[in-house]
Amino acid sequence: MKHSILLVEDEQKIAEGIMDYMNGGEAEYETCFTWADDGDKALELVYENEYDLVLLDIMLPGADGFEICKAIRAKSYVPVIFLTARGREEDRLYGYDIGCDDYVVKPFSMAELSAKIMSFLRRSKGLWEKKSSIEAYDIVIYPDKLQVFVAGNEVRLAPKEYAMLKYFMEHRGMLITRDDLLVRLWGYDYEGSDRVVDNHIKKLRQALGEPGKKIKTVFAKGYRMD
Incomplete structure (x- = not known):
């Protein structure tokens, strides 16, 4: 069974790097990515689909990551991991305050990100299916x-x-x-x-x-x- 992940990231190299790493045999579970490179497109996907996990940048064209996270939390408890260059304490705290599950600052280790993704999928997959x-x-x-x-x-x-x-x-x-x-x-x-x-x-x-x-x-x- 493949796990569905929404990746919201406007930098193509970062997005491709994440998807290549996760689908290159390193990950514990098979993953199927949907990639959005702007916030407005991401909001449409969030409203129309269900995902097992969301990887979310903050600084995006259109709606920003904070707005998208709020939209996700209005309908779902799916795990949300922020991937962002905004490492200020107030940004981290605000991210947690609006409902993210983890906050990863760029640049980050692909191996560490993969471990975080697998951890959330192991611990929460069954939980979101049966609320x-x-x-x-x-x-x-x-x-x-x-x-x-x-x-x-x-x-x-x-x-x-x-x-x-x-x-x-x-x-x-x-x-x-x-x-x-x-x-x-x-x-x-x-x-x-x-x-x-x-x-x-x-x-x-x-x-x-x-x-x-x-x-x-x-x-x-x-x-x-x-």
């Missing part, structure tokens, strides 16, 4: 009802803890930094202490009981749900 529930470690989330069950029993979570749990389960095995959580749950203009994240993690672990131990602390980095 009615998210399941792991005796935990079941029903996003449409905002309900969480642990070992068959409903657990009441505060909004921030619910959002944290959902994000951890959607990104199992991946390092999630405190900054990631602050930006996604409190906004990029949040000016308080990052210790607020640790307090909510503690409450979440307690509420989940035994499965809460799957949320590991990565020293000086953040957290990971194994």
